[in-house]
Amino acid sequence: MLATRGLTWRIGEVAIVDSVYLDLAPGEFLGVIGPNGAGKTSLFNLITGLRRPTEGRILLDGEDVTALPPHRRARLGLGRTFQASSVFGSLTVRENVRLAVQAYRGGSMKLWRRAAADREVAAAADAALDRVGLQHRGAALAGTLAHGEKRKLEIALLLAGEPRVMLLDEPMAGVSAEDVPELVAVIKSLTGDSGRAVLMVEHHMDVILELADRIAVMHHGALLACDTPDTVMANATVQEAYLGESL
Amino acid sequence: GSPQDTASGGGDSAAPVKVGLVYSQSGALASYGKQYIEGFKAGLDHATKGTGKVGDRKIELTEVDDAGDPAKAVSAAKDLIGKGAKIIAGSTASGVALQVAPIAAQNKVLFISGPAATDAITGANKYTFRSGRQSYQDVVTAKSFIGDPAGKKVVVFAQDGAFGDANEAAVKAVIGGAGASVSSVRAPASATEFTPFASQIKAAKPDLLFVAWAGTTAPAMWQTLDQQGVLSSTTVVTGLDIRASWPTFGAAGSKISFLSHYFDGASDTEAAKAAKAKIPGGTIDLFHPDGFAAAQMVVRAVQEGGDDVEKMVKALEGWTFDGVKGSMTIRAGDHALLQPMYQAKLSGSGTAFTAAAQKSLTGDETAPPVTQMKG
Amino acid sequence: MTEVKSPEVPAPPAAVPDELTPGRRRWHGVRPWLPLAALAVAAILPYSTVSLPGIFEGPLNSPGTLQLLAVCLVFGGLAAGYDLLFGRTGMLSFGHALYFAAGVYGTDILVTRAGLPLWQAALLAVTGATTLAALLGAVALRTVGIAFAMVTLAFAQVGAILVARDFGGWTGGEEGLPLDVSGLPPALVGVTNTVNLYWLALAYLAVVVLVVHRVSGSPTGRVLAGLRDDERRIGVLGLDPYRFKLVAFTLAGGLAASGGVVYCLIVGGASPHITSSELTLSLLVMVVLGGPGTRWGPVLGGILYMYLDHRLTAFGTSDAVESLPAVLSRPLSQPLFVLGTVFILAVYFFPGGLASLTSRLTPLTRALRPTPRA
Amino acid sequence: MTTVILLALTGLGLAALYFLVASGLSLVFGLADVLNFAHGLFLGVGAYATWWAAGNLPGAGSDGFGFVVAVAFGVLAGALVAVLVELVLIRPLYSRTIEQVLVTVGLSLAGVALLQATWGADARPFPRPEWTRQVTSILGANVPNGGLLLIVAAVLVLGALLAFLRWTRYGLVIRAGVENREMVTALGIDVRKAFTLVFAIGGAAAALAGALGSVYFGTVSPGQGGSLLIFAFIVVVIGGMGSVVGSAYAAVAVGLLQQFVNYYGESGLGDICVVGLLAVVLLLRPQGFAGKVATA
């Protein structure tokens, strides 16, 4: 579904992302782990088009999207969340999600229609909010949300777009322990049926292990391993470079 | 009430006459405006023999600040006309005069433009007059500096825009028409560094350089012309601005031949004496005569026309009177104000400069060509 | 060393668009009708002979008052249109004056120099200015933040230079170009017809408010509000930020140009004042004075600013001011001094603009309202 | 050839003037994040204070050491006014960037009007040493001394500013403070002091530009600062916001371009070329000459 072919991003001499070959099958859940600074977020930036790779290609459904701007890729079904929450701070939570729904359904370039009157958009937005458990915060300004709530809103924004390939950048970071299972359930429900593929960076190993079909390990920009969770966890290098000794 | 209501002029023979004065009290031309109003009050005093009345009727002045902005001037003019003013005077800036003139014509009230020097006011319409000089008269005065222009080479140095255009055109018509070859060097009004232009002028080696420059960058411009040796290599003519600007010429001042609209001491008429006595400070400056003449014209118009604007127009057309500068004539055909002009020299140093008249030209000698009345 | 932070303009301190939030309950039934009521009152205003001494020179129906009101209304509309860019989309343009000036000069030149009938001239001028906005916007929008502000400023500056240079003798340079009224409908000419200009200005304002209101409440408006917060995010949602910004820019340009047509008629000509970057700055001031991103804020800001701008000249020369000691009377007789000071005070004491006044007063009204007895 | 030398040197003089105006603007803009429209006012204050001092301050005068004293007084006055503005108007609005800009807009309106109310709208002759009116012959070209003075001053100011930013801790504090003021405080640094200092330096640089600019123009008038400001803005932006070195390069580019185009091209073309240069630079390198792409 999504594939990268020798994807490389250099700044000066340093390869931040180094010749990455990834293949994501429909319905697959691929976890990405790696030490801080391994280049995971950078890889996401390349795939979504926020950065241009120095070498390599990105294929979406077999089609080369390397040269497309972010919004075109999004329309092809590529959605993502950001590591540092980026929501529309001066809009309400509900309005945030409605915007995302509207962006997905099309018809954003309508200057003379009443946006609020579109019940379908509203309903879809509420459904997305419901799924992440933020419906009670619908009227709050997104900018005033506490950190964990923003993370949930990020996911709601992603859900609204019903992407076929989803890139999640550390969705659990800063989410209180109590909410983690809930969020895990939400993310789990994303994949089950629809043949959606997920690429998720996460440092919470238990979450990764619970969700991921395969785990990719990045180190110094390169793909160290990409295999089943068991194999990866058993890998000595991963143990040493990433997991360290358990607390 | 109805939305079409405007106060009527009132034919009451003892009712005051409303005169609106729309001029710059603030903004860049505030000091011109100040001279104008001082001159106007002195003139009113002189023409009504201290009574402020024409017959039994008091002249009621309403002063409005236009801050040099035509939009504000138009609002003010409409307001005044709405309140029954039959005479509007003032307009320090040319842009203001040009936009108020049509308002006067549309509403059939008398408009007497003030210091605004643009030629376009002359012949603008039947209701528009002027109480000051126009650019063309400046240029004719400049021509008097070179004797016979035939075969001479004249360069106009002027700023971009309508003021520069008008001066260049006038020089081409007046001096070029008399046989001189005229070329021009133009610079943006906002220029701060004049060396390129000075070099161009110098390279042209003119017999006469006519400079038309207004604005705060003038001193820098003169200094550069002086430094690059332009002033000492040819006759340089320009208009003499208000007294406050004289020291800014510095050493260059004595190397320039000035044409002057007016400076204190240029004339010794009755009106000049009256003005001197009445003006705060007792020194007549560049635009006092304009205000003075405007007041004289207002009094004449009211005297002869009462409340009838058509009669006022008739009374002013062709009228000759004794202004501060001497004998002035309102030419019937296009309302040009024929008036004496002067050649002057500056001398002095530091902040103390004096101007001395070299020669004065009569109103007929400096008369602009007759223009077609437009409306 | 002197490294640069990203040239981002912080989003204006804007409120959430009212159009995107549900109405408050208390006024729910009445609210939609309030603007219509206000419009009706404004429309019949010229039939009133009431005098408001100190506020207006003459009675409400006098030409002077109507003229002043007309100018104020046009600027109310202009500010509302500019807010579409600044308050609602977060684009800081320093060149909005250009499109307004294109409307004014376009109409004036086409009527006066080319002798076209008014409606043709107006149509051409607005179309032309809107096209100009689309073209220049297409270029300027390749940059963001302060860079965008400066590119728009630069374009407007070229416009100002061309006008001042009296290019081809069309614009009248620094003297401006009086409008030739001979071909105009008689109802728009003459002091007695000032009321028609007033109604024209009112209509313009109403149209702008309606357009801005509808657009902000539309799906597109929602995207614009999103752009104000995070452009990158909009892209990742699958929308092309560039397109939406260009639409907003062009629309705002068109609204400004239409305002230019009306202004040209009201003032009876064009003068280079309106091409200056100061005009854009005053638009900014108006919007902030009123409250960016609110429906009525910019309108009120525009009206108030122009009112002060015109009336302060009279205030400065009033007897009350002249009788003060020189230390006070001299500065007070400078309209710009008063305007600048009022503006600074407004920024301090009404952050969020006039439009936030109501919400700032709620504690007060709440305290004053009698509490229901238990 | 003489013409070229003359144009180049006077163009550099113009560039020096632009740089002097732009340096303070750039500093305040880049470091305190305030797009300071009141910069023109600081220029005016410097110029008028120098003018006043030369006539009224004991020890000051229009020539020799007295002139230095007068200029020093003007610079001090500019710095003082800038500090006042920062303390009273800017500081209470910190982190509200747009409002800060607006306050400076209001200030530029009110301040210039105040100058005008106090000293009148007309230009006044500026006291200056006799030698600044003269010319120095360099390779046959008569180069005005006023321009040379500007060049020398600009080089000195550039050096001083660079030294300040590079070798003092304040430079660091200021750069960090622009990004996250709160966090600088949380490191135990009184960031307000640093910002006041930036304004003081910006004000002093502006005042110096005002005083020397008036020497160059020969007069002082209330609107003078404002008219220089637009080119200063252009210089700041072309140079890369906040980069003093960038401003210097940009000033030279703008000054020379304007000078040569004005001579060889049509009048007014110089200004249009400068504006064109701005547009081109911004479209090709939105961050300006010296700016680096900030990473998200």
Place this chain on the structure above:
Amino acid sequence: MSEPVLSVEDLSVRIAGLHILQGVSFTVAPTGVTVLLGRNGVGKTTTLRAIVGLTPRNGEVRGAIRMGAQSLLARPTHRLVRGGLGYVPEDRCVFTGLTVAENLRLAERRGTTPAYDKVFALFPELDRRGRQRAGSLSGGQQQMLAIGRVLLNDNRLLLVDEPTKGLAPKVVTEVAEVLERVAESVPVLLVEQNLAVVRRLARDAVVLAAGKVAWAGDAQELLLETGLTKSLLGVGSAEVHS
């Protein structure tokens, strides 16, 4: 028990009209780590910011905050910090435009010798990347910088807001170790979601819920009692220890 290093009494914070903290009281012991727990949005960050005096402009703080005999309220942040209150904010807040070395240099305080060797021993990465712009560091690297920055100086109390957020397991362990070592000499008030870290470090715990303190006491006790963890933190103690 000895005198607490910090005592918060009846702290109440309103921001933009929202009553976020409604009378919070707790103390921080002079040694070891006191951990502040609670769900997202309950006001942990708000508490820490109120202590260092960083409440936003539209906020209002009531109550008393004392360090020893000294009241902290209404004193400017930079004074508090110079007085020995170190603060590591939630989102790291490194200066992205400055280099790593400059970020560190900025944190030096006048009158004390910055302990560079100590910091570089803990985070060798910071030494190696001295000339890199902090903005281009990865999240984990930035966190190290944020902590290292505060450790340059001697502190009487450290406030640390979610230091392990977004860090690789290995780095989480490292950070936890660092904090453990730091806490030997300086008391730490820590906000943390990672219960494994809490279990390892915390001596005392304060749990916030609905703007008030729901529980305060011995941290290990909290984590051991399933009932308590379930009701306060929403997780069973088994999960805590998994």
